[in-house]
Amino acid sequence: MCGVSRFQYPPHIRLIRVMCSARVDMFHVLRALSNRQDGVFIGGCHLCDCHYVTNGNFNAFSMVQVFRKILKQIGIYPERLRIEWVSAGEGIRFANFMNEYSAELTKLGPIGKAEGIVDQTLALKFEAVKKIIPYIKLVLTQRLHVSDRTEEAYHKFFTSGEFDRLFEELIADKLEISLITSLLEKKPLSSVEISEILGLNPSEASRHLKVSAKQRLARYDVNSKCYALA
Numbered sequence: 001m002c003g004v005s006r007f008q009y010p011p012h013i014r015l016i017r018v019m020c021s022a023r024v025d026m027f028h029v030l031r032a033l034s035n036r037q038d039g040v041f042i043g044g045c046h047l048c049d050c051h052y053v054t055n056g057n058f059n060a061f062s063m064v065q066v067f068r069k070i071l072k073q074i075g076i077y078p079e080r081l082r083i084e085w086v087s088a089g090e091g092i093r094f095a096n097f098m099n100e101y102s103a104e105l106t107k108l109g110p111i112g113k114a115e116g117i118v119d120q121t122l123a124l125k126f127e128a129v130k131k132i133i134p135y136i137k138l139v140l141t142q143r144l145h146v147s148d149r150t151e152e153a154y155h156k157f158f159t160s161g162e163f164d165r166l167f168e169e170l171i172a173d174k175l176e177i178s179l180i181t182s183l184l185e186k187k188p189l190s191s192v193e194i195s196e197i198l199g200l201n202p203s204e205a206s207r208h209l210k211v212s213a214k215q216r217l218a219r220y221d222v223n224s225k226c227y228a229l230a
Contacts (some may be wrong), residue, residue, distance in 0.1 A: 022056025188228035
């Protein structure tokens with residue numbers, strides 16, 4: 001269920017409607033949040049009860065776990081993205097989920113404003129995420145793949161320290177560098193300005209800037225004492 005079509009539920013929720021939850025793409029979620037929807041709800045068939053035999057809802061589950069960590073990384077409440085398992089015959093269950101979710105989003109408040117992020121910075125953060133989504137998809141299939149398609153195995157992996165470690169190693173740094181280069185597209189900035197705008201501590205900003213320079217994504221201008229795109 002969850003999709004890019006509009007749904008007459010509370011206006012701060014975007015419900016994406018597709019034939020299979022596995023078809024919900026990160027770009028769908030990002031587009032809804034970029035358009036200032038306060039949350040995205042994905043409803044799928046119960047795990048191990050797939051209508052198409054592919055058990056693609058496990059893919060949707062994996063995508064959501066990774067995207068929620070991405071939201072947290074950029075300072076957005078991860079609770080804004082939610083996935084639940086609801087069959088076509090569970091109308092009351094679905095209504096209960098939506099009422100509960102609507103109340104939760106109302107409590108959180110408007111996206112960005114509730115997190116203390118100004119509109120310009122929020123748009124920049126979403127743009128930085130968009131740039132690396134193809135890479136994240138590759139990581140999902142190659143390094144964050146769970147071979148045993150059972151609910152227990154997926155919950156165990158995505159709540160493990162191993163998942164946290166892999167996320168930091170494979171995605172977190174890439175995302176921070178994407179944020180920095182997206183910011184430098186606007187104008188050259190000092191490391192202090194970059195750390196303040198992105199909410200990074202100075203040492204972390206400096207580390208990412210050094211990596212960006214090494215990869216020839218950014219360069220340091222001695223005269224202006226600012227970084228710019230290479």
